[in-house]
Amino acid sequence: MELALDELRVLTGWASACAERVLRLIPDDPRPAAAIAAAREFASGGPRTKALRTAAWNALAAASEAADPAASAAARAAVGAAGAAYLHPLASPHQVKHIVGPAQQAALACELAGGSAEAELEWALSQAPPGVRETLRKFPPGRPGRTRLGELHRHLESALRS
Numbered sequence: 146m147e148l149a150l151d152e153l154r155v156l157t158g159w160a161s162a163c164a165e166r167v168l169r170l171i172p173d174d175p176r177p178a179a180a181i182a183a184a185r186e187f188a189s190g191g192p193r194t195k196a197l198r199t200a201a202w203n204a205l206a207a208a209s210e211a212a213d214p215a216a217s218a219a220a221r222a223a224v225g226a227a228g229a230a231y232l233h234p235l236a237s238p239h240q241v242k243h244i245v246g247p248a249q250q251a252a253l254a255c256e257l258a259g260g261s262a263e264a265e266l267e268w269a270l271s272q273a274p275p276g277v278r279e280t281l282r283k284f285p286p287g288r289p290g291r292t293r294l295g296e297l298h299r300h301l302e303s304a305l306r307s
Contacts, residue, residue, distance in 0.1 A: 146283055148234040150193075155276035157229040158188035160247035163269050164222035167254040171207065171216040177223035180204035184226040193230050201227035218254035222247045232280075241287030244280065245301040252297050262297060270304050281305050 161184045164177070171177050183200040187193055201224050208220035225247035232243050248269035256262035281302070289298035 146234040146236055148232060148280070148283075152276060152280050153230050153232060154188045154190070155274055156232065156244065156280055157184050157226065159269075159273055159277050160226040160229040161185045161188060162272055163248040163251045164219075164226040166265070166268070167215075167219040167222055167251045167258075170213075170219040170254050170258055171211060174207045174211070174216075174220070176200070176203040176207040177220040180223040180227040184223075184230065187230045197227055197230055213257075215254045215257035218250045218257055222250035222254060225250060236283075236285055238285050238288045241281065241284050241302060242289075242298070244277070244284070245287070245298055245305070248301055249294060249297045252301075253294055256293075263300075266297065266300055266304075269301070273305060278305050 161181050164181050164184075168178055168181065180200040180203065183197045187197055204220050204223040204227060208217045208224060211217040211220055225243065228243060229247065233240055248266065251269065252262040252265040255265040286306075287298060287302050289295035289302070
C-alpha cells in the first residue's frame, strides 16, 4: 500500500480541525495547542519533522497528566492530529484508529464536558474531505472495542466508508 504525502496532509488537516474544536477544554496546558499547530504546518505543506513528532509526544504527556477526563480526551485528539502525519501504509485494522482517532477523541471530550458526542461526530463527518474517505477505504475494517470510544469509532468509520 502506498500513502502519498498529499494524502497524509489532507488527513492531518481534517484531524487538526477536529482536535482544535475541543482545545478549549484544556486551556491551561499549551502542549496540545502546539501539537495542533505543528500538524497544521505539515498539512499546509511543511515537512514532517522531529518537532512534529515531539509535539505529539508532548500532547500525549498532557493527556496523561490531565486530571479532567474531558481535558485528557481533548489532548488525545491533539495527539492524533499530530500523529496523522505518520500514518503507516500497512493494511492493518489498527491503522484505522489513527484515521478516526482525532474526531473520535474530540467527540468523547465533548460528551465528557456535558456536550453532544453525536453532534461533534456529525460536524466531523460534514467536514471530512473526500481524501479522508479515500484514505480510509485503503485499509481493512477497524476493530474497535466495546467501550464508548469503540461506539464512536464504529459510527465514524461506518459513515466515512459509506
